[in-house]
Amino acid sequence: MRKTNLKYINWKILCLISILNISMLSSQRTFDLDVLAGVTASQISGDGATGFNQFGFQAGVLLNTSLSERSEIASGLLWNQKGARTQPSMHNLVTYHLRANYIEVPALFRYRYKSYFVEVGPTFNFLAHVKERTSFETITDRPFRLFELAGVGSVGYQINEKLVIAAQFQNSILPVRPHLNDFTIPPGNLIIGDWHNRLYELGQYFTSINLHARFRFK
Numbered sequence: 258m259r260k261t262n263l264k265y266i267n268w269k270i271l272c273l274i275s276i277l278n279i280s281m282l283s284s285q286r287t288f289d290l291d292v293l294a295g296v297t298a299s300q301i302s303g304d305g306a307t308g309f310n311q312f313g314f315q316a317g318v319l320l321n322t323s324l325s326e327r328s329e330i331a332s333g334l335l336w337n338q339k340g341a342r343t344q345p346s347m348h349n350l351v352t353y354h355l356r357a358n359y360i361e362v363p364a365l366f367r368y369r370y371k372s373y374f375v376e377v378g379p380t381f382n383f384l385a386h387v388k389e390r391t392s393f394e395t396i397t398d399r400p401f402r403l404f405e406l407a408g409v410g411s412v413g414y415q416i417n418e419k420l421v422i423a424a425q426f427q428n429s430i431l432p433v434r435p436h437l438n439d440f441t442i443p444p445g446n447l448i449i450g451d452w453h454n455r456l457y458e459l460g461q462y463f464t465s466i467n468l469h470a471r472f473r474f475k
Contacts, residue, residue, distance in 0.1 A: 291319040291331070291421075295469020299339040301355060303436055303461045311355065313338025315467050319363070327369045331376070335361040336385075339463045351392050357401065357433075357463070358386045363409055376411045380427065401434045405463065418473070425467040432460025 294316045298309035317335030324330060340355040359382040367376035382405040389396040408430050413423030436458075 288320055288322040290474045291321060291333075291471040292474070293317055293319060293333075293335065293469055293471045295467055297337060297339065297465050297467045299341070299463060299465035301339075301341040301433075301461050301463050302457055309464075309466055310342040310344070311340035313340065313356070313358075315469055317361070319365075319471070321367070321473075329367040329369070331365045331367060332363060335363065337361050337382070337465075337467075339465050353391050355389045356387065357384060359383065359405065360385050365409065365411075369415075372415045374411075374413045374415070374421075374423075376409070376413070378409055379430070380407050380409050381405075382407060399434060399437060402432075405433050406430045407463070413471075421471040421473070423469055423471065425469065427463075427465045427467065429462035429464070433463055435460045 295314070297313045297315050299311050299313065300307070300309050315335060315337045317333055319331045319333035319335075321329050321331040337359045339357045339359060341353065342355070343351075343353040361380050361382045363378060363380040365376045365378035367374050384401055384403050384405065387401055389399065406429070407427050409425060409427050411423050411425040413421050415421050
């Protein structure tokens with residue numbers, strides 16, 4: 258019962274964030290709707306594997322409003338599939354597969370220059386469903402946090418008045434779950450510095466790269 262109540266509360270928080278973001282946008286003079294669809298390649302830190310080996314789909318809508326001739330803000334609701342995957346090899350015969358489905362509420366600032374744009378901002382993600390397994394068993398004893406706070410950065414190109422293509426990078430700001438055991442990254446393993454190593458020792462983080470198209474309704 259306690260878990261059910263917690264999910265109900267988190268759904269209410271997610272809806273409130275979405276309503277506040279969209280209400281803020283719709284209170285402006287003009288706004289446009291983008292329908293978005295694309296593919297995501299992702300990984301999770303601390304799983305012993307490297308590379309964006311898990312593929313999924315991203316889809317949803319973004320509500321946009323202009324701040325000036327070159328700048329916009331956007332929010333909406335997106336469905337995004339993240340995870341991790343390893344394949345058997347000569348050194349490791351065990352496969353690993355993680356699929357995490359998130360409902361995302363981004364809050365983005367977009368700057369345009371001619372046919373190009375960049376956008377940055379946070380996204381508030383709610384875990385809708387997760388499945389984790391190896392070659393031998395389904396893993397159920399390592400729960401994820403229901404909320405993920407992540408940072409988003411995108412670059413895009415406007416093909417015409419209606420159609421845009423974009424590449425997006427997303428990384429968790431806070432850990433999505435603790436490590437299974439005490440976890441230490443060797444000093445200097447990450448070129449950003451020791452502070453970055455200590456940050457990753459706090460838990461696991463999702464990193465994803467997305468390529469998608471947006472169709473705009475005015």
